[in-house]
Amino acid sequence: MKVAANIFWIIGLFFIAAGLLYGFWVEWTEWAGIPAILAVGAMSWMIAWYLQATDKKFGLGPSDDEDGEITDYAGTYGTFAPWSWWPLGLGLACAIIVTGLAVGWWVFIIGVVAAAYFTFGWVYEFSRGKYAH
Template sequence: MKINQNLFAILGTFFLVAAVIYAIWTRGTEMVGITGLFGLAAMQYMVAYYLRLLDKEYKPGVDDKEDGEIAEYAGTYARFAPWSWWPLGLGAACAIVFLGVAIDWWIFIIGIGLGLFFVTGWVFEFSKGQHKH
């Protein structure tokens, strides 16, 4: 966890320096890039701070041990359904939502409805049929 904290802190510092250099280079006339780079720096620092808070609550991970081995990461992280069609439908619903943003609000509403349907189906796919727990 400490390695991740340091990585995000270093990235935050990099984006902060890049934002200052970019602001000087463009003489402050290009506000989108300057704001974006300062925003990136702020997000990196927020993630580093969040990881620092988590580090106080949880035990150290394998990557924090000096003698940690890659094989110690082995194990099951989650349960995945390779036969699931719900993510494909959700991706199509997201495409419809973005199409609705570009074209008209009624397409956006259809995309939101489809997205809710596919998210619900994906969440509850292990709660019915032969895969019920």
């Protein structure tokens, strides 16, 4: 994971530099590309930070072993609820949000409220009811 984290640090640095250079190139008049490029750099740095934090917690992973095999990745990666309807509702709420950007702010606000509801439901679905633990 150390190599992957370093790669994402470098990618983030590249996109931040490219975003700043692009901003100077267009004299800070174009406000669609500049924030998008800077956001890609920031997201790359977020991934790099996560990989570094995970590496400190778990140590060497299968990808860090030069003699590692594909089968070393086998195992459980998390707890997933195949019966859950929360992701479907969240997807529909996101569709309402995007539709609200084109139709009107009142539709956008309805989508944001619905997205908050479905996000909380999905996050806390294992904290209550039959499957609580």
